[in-house]
Amino acid sequence: MANVAYQLGSSGYAANSAHSAPHAHPSWSPYDNNGGTCVAVAGNDYCIVAASTRLSTGFSILSRDVSMIFKLSDKLMILSPGFQADARTLHKVLQQRYIQYQFNHSRPMSVAACAQLLGNTLYYKRFFPYYTFNICAGLDEQGKGAVYSYDAIGSHERSGYAVQGSGKDLIQPVLDNQLKAASPLVLPPENWMSSLPLDQAVDLVKDAFVSAGERDIYTGDAVEIYIITKEGTRREVVELKKD
Amino acid sequence: MSGIGTGYDLSVSTFSPDGRVFQTDYAQKAIDNSGTVVGIKCKDGVVLGVEKTIISKMLEKGSNKRTFPVDRRAGMAVAGVIADGRQVVNRAFDEAVQYKSFYGDSIPGQVLADRVASFVHVFNLYWYARPFGTSVLLAAYDESGPQLYLVEPSGNCHRFFGTAVGKGRQAAKTEIERLKLGEISSEQGVVEVAKILYSVHDEEKPFELEIAWICDASDREFRRVPADILEAAEQQAKASMEESDMDD
Amino acid sequence: MVDPKAAAAVHSGHDPIKHTTSPYVTGTSVLGVTYRDGVLLAADTLGSYGSTKRYKSFERLCKVNDQTIIGAGGELSDFQYILTLLEELSNEDFCADDDAKLSPKEIYAYLSRVLYNRRSKMDPLWNSLVVGGVQDGKPFLGTITMLGVHYSDDHIATGFGQMLARPLFRERHRPDMSEEEATQLLHEGLRVCYYRDKQTTNKFQIAKVTTEGTTISEPFALETKWDYKAFVNPGALAMGTW
Numbered sequence: 001m002a003n004v005a006y007q008l009g010s011s012g013y014a015a016n017s018a019h020s021a022p023h024a025h026p027s028w029s030p031y032d033n034n035g036g037t038c039v040a041v042a043g044n045d046y047c048i049v050a051a052s053t054r055l056s057t058g059f060s061i062l063s064r065d066v067s068m069i070f071k072l073s074d075k076l077m078i079l080s081p082g083f084q085a086d087a088r089t090l091h092k093v094l095q096q097r098y099i100q101y102q103f104n105h106s107r108p109m110s111v112a113a114c115a116q117l118l119g120n121t122l123y124y125k126r127f128f129p130y131y132t133f134n135i136c137a138g139l140d141e142q143g144k145g146a147v148y149s150y151d152a153i154g155s156h157e158r159s160g161y162a163v164q165g166s167g168k169d170l171i172q173p174v175l176d177n178q179l180k181a182a183s184p185l186v187l188p189p190e191n192w193m194s195s196l197p198l199d200q201a202v203d204l205v206k207d208a209f210v211s212a213g214e215r216d217i218y219t220g221d222a223v224e225i226y227i228i229t230k231e232g233t234r235r236e237v238v239e240l241k242k243d
Numbered sequence: 244m245s246g247i248g249t250g251y252d253l254s255v256s257t258f259s260p261d262g263r264v265f266q267t268d269y270a271q272k273a274i275d276n277s278g279t280v281v282g283i284k285c286k287d288g289v290v291l292g293v294e295k296t297i298i299s300k301m302l303e304k305g306s307n308k309r310t311f312p313v314d315r316r317a318g319m320a321v322a323g324v325i326a327d328g329r330q331v332v333n334r335a336f337d338e339a340v341q342y343k344s345f346y347g348d349s350i351p352g353q354v355l356a357d358r359v360a361s362f363v364h365v366f367n368l369y370w371y372a373r374p375f376g377t378s379v380l381l382a383a384y385d386e387s388g389p390q391l392y393l394v395e396p397s398g399n400c401h402r403f404f405g406t407a408v409g410k411g412r413q414a415a416k417t418e419i420e421r422l423k424l425g426e427i428s429s430e431q432g433v434v435e436v437a438k439i440l441y442s443v444h445d446e447e448k449p450f451e452l453e454i455a456w457i458c459d460a461s462d463r464e465f466r467r468v469p470a471d472i473l474e475a476a477e478q479q480a481k482a483s484m485e486e487s488d489m490d491d
Numbered sequence: 492m493v494d495p496k497a498a499a500a501v502h503s504g505h506d507p508i509k510h511t512t513s514p515y516v517t518g519t520s521v522l523g524v525t526y527r528d529g530v531l532l533a534a535d536t537l538g539s540y541g542s543t544k545r546y547k548s549f550e551r552l553c554k555v556n557d558q559t560i561i562g563a564g565g566e567l568s569d570f571q572y573i574l575t576l577l578e579e580l581s582n583e584d585f586c587a588d589d590d591a592k593l594s595p596k597e598i599y600a601y602l603s604r605v606l607y608n609r610r611s612k613m614d615p616l617w618n619s620l621v622v623g624g625v626q627d628g629k630p631f632l633g634t635i636t637m638l639g640v641h642y643s644d645d646h647i648a649t650g651f652g653q654m655l656a657r658p659l660f661r662e663r664h665r666p667d668m669s670e671e672e673a674t675q676l677l678h679e680g681l682r683v684c685y686y687r688d689k690q691t692t693n694k695f696q697i698a699k700v701t702t703e704g705t706t707i708s709e710p711f712a713l714e715t716k717w718d719y720k721a722f723v724n725p726g727a728l729a730m731g732t733w
Contacts, residue, residue, distance in 0.1 A: 308588075311586070311588065312585060312586045312588055313586060314582070314586070315582060315585055336586055340579065340582070343579075343582070344575070344579070464585075467588075
């Protein structure tokens with residue numbers, strides 16, 4: 001297995017070419033890319049979490065209403081675009097660990113603890129990775145927004161906002177511009193937390209998805225948004241273009 | 244080395260001078276003192292009935308089961324130590340699953356009975372083992388029709404038209420012999436089983452009746468008899484008890 | 492006796508254990524729609540061996556229990572294996588004797604784990620499954636791919652049906668359709684599959700699950716029409732072709 005390079009893409013049996021031998025198949029891949037875009041924005045007293053609901057493979061739309069957001073609690077969520085089967089498995093593993101943690105510690109897991117757990121869980125499968133590009137977001141123990149973003153094998157960092165998935169290239173520069181994040185290279189370090197008021201940040205996230213939906217075929221149908229504050233968590237759905 | 248067993252009853256790996264394995268005999272005694280279990284093979288199926296003494300007024304009804312399906316086409320009634328019985332039932336279930344996964348069809352009654360008997364017998368062979376304090380009546384329905392088997396702690400296995408084990412077995416067997424088993428349907432069988440269990444029951448203590456069957460009326464699946472049919476059978480059994488009381 | 496050196500060679504990668512990398516006998520699309528009283532699934536009865544029509548009466552729709560049916564495309568031997576798994580589970584339910592049965596959503600979740608675990612062993616079960624059922628009085632329809640990707644929707648089509656029948660469903664499906672309307676819609680979907688998918692034959696079955704239970708229809712054929720002008724002479728309206 002070590003020297004196998006997986007090729008992404010549709011692996012349906014219908015892909016059999018008429019010219020090849022009756023049963024020959026190009027090469028089977030255990031992975032697929034089901035697309036989707038996720039955004040999380042941390043504020044001083046809020047956290048916004050959003051994900052598109054389209055499930056795709058290749059040029060096909062499989063379904064228009066599939067959630068990528070996994071709610072561990074009202075204040076702690078994991079967003080996982082990429083390969084849906086791996087994402088659901090990862091969510092199941094985390095759910096297990098989350099419950100176990102509560103039994104052992106008699107309190108809910110903090111965002112920081114969950115962020116580390118997610119990193120470890122991904123790295124555990126370093127040589128057969130979960131093909132997912134996660135964001136872990138919520139309110140930290142001070143009530144501040146907390147956003148962590150990951151690569152598929154678990155390396156991660158905390159930041160003021162994060163974008164992952166198929167629409168990342170379209171949305172990331174917009175958020176970089178609008179949220180005016182201080183570079184982590186600037187010394188002395190500056191606060192990278194979004195200074196936007198909540199309602200403006202929510203509008204920004206919605207606009208970002210509407211724009212991504214215009215150009216990215218894997219982003220569309222609807223965007224599911226959770227707005228997390230110390231008062232509670234609110235869910236909103238904004239319809240996007242279905243084309 | 245004096246006393247009742249005189250040393251020959253400590254292990255299942257020692258025969259007594261007159262050729263007995265006392266541990267096996269004692270296991271049989273555990274069954275002889277338990278509630279009566281009867282099984283009859285009727286025209287179109289098998290009926291198994293259990294007399295369960297109610298051990299406490301606080302007992303939840305139906306929580307002390309003694310009949311168990313082990314396959315869609317086979318089931319068991321347990322007399323004696325129920326904890327031991329469940330071991331036998333679980334083994335029978337595993338055998339049925341294994342047979343079906345290999346041959347794609349339900350295990351025949353004879354094969355299942357033989358395999359269960361072999362399993363039970365093994366506990367009569369080693370000094371570190373103890374025989375099961377359990378006799379099981381096995382009801383099965385396969386291509387060759389309905390069948391009834393009895394597997395004893397010794398590993399003995401016999402096929403019967405009708406039989407009974409437990410406290411009231413002698414009287415019950417006498418009653419069974421009077422039935423025309425080749426002529427009655429399983430529906431009638433249920434009534435007869437209820438009558439027998441009522442008649443052999445020691446009137447002082449309250450008891451619960453549990454009856455299961457595998458016959459045409461149950462789609463040839465091993466199931467507990469539906470509540471309304473059981474209720475009707477119990478009414479008839481009680482009525483015939485009162486009748487015989489009047490005769491006295 | 493097993494030669495230990497030979498046995499070691501197997502595990503050292505010289506002669507690796509082979510897993511399914513392509514299917515042999517396959518079924519094509521499965522279609523499914525929810526409607527007012529439950530779920531309908533539809534599929535043809537062909538088992539293809541490459542381009543050979545190998546088995547012409549293979550039933551790809553099966554009852555799991557009184558509230559669940561499944562349909563399968565892809566490797567048909569793998570499907571039969573999956574059916575034995577479900578039968579074992581249902582026998583366990585029977586012997587547990589507690590009147591509990593696997594619900595459609597439980598079967599769907601179970602099968603998604605089975606298919607995902609097999610793909611994770613690099614030994615996939617080469618199927619697209621569709622699970623239909625009624626749970627808590629509401630219709631349930633879900634699908635699972637060989638990779639373990641799974642989702643539920645009001646209408647579903649696997650394989651070529653995803654391209655051919657699903658657009659029809661998207662245009663015409665309503666959750667409050669009557670059985671007649673839903674059947675009509677499936678017929679349209681099956682017909683277009685038959686016209687354009689070479690692996691589809693004109694011998695279909697429709698399975699129904701409602702609160703009343705499950706039924707699977709006898710195989711039937713659909714009316715087809717081949718004497719459209721464009722079919723008879725496809726070049727007539729296209730200049731520069733023959």
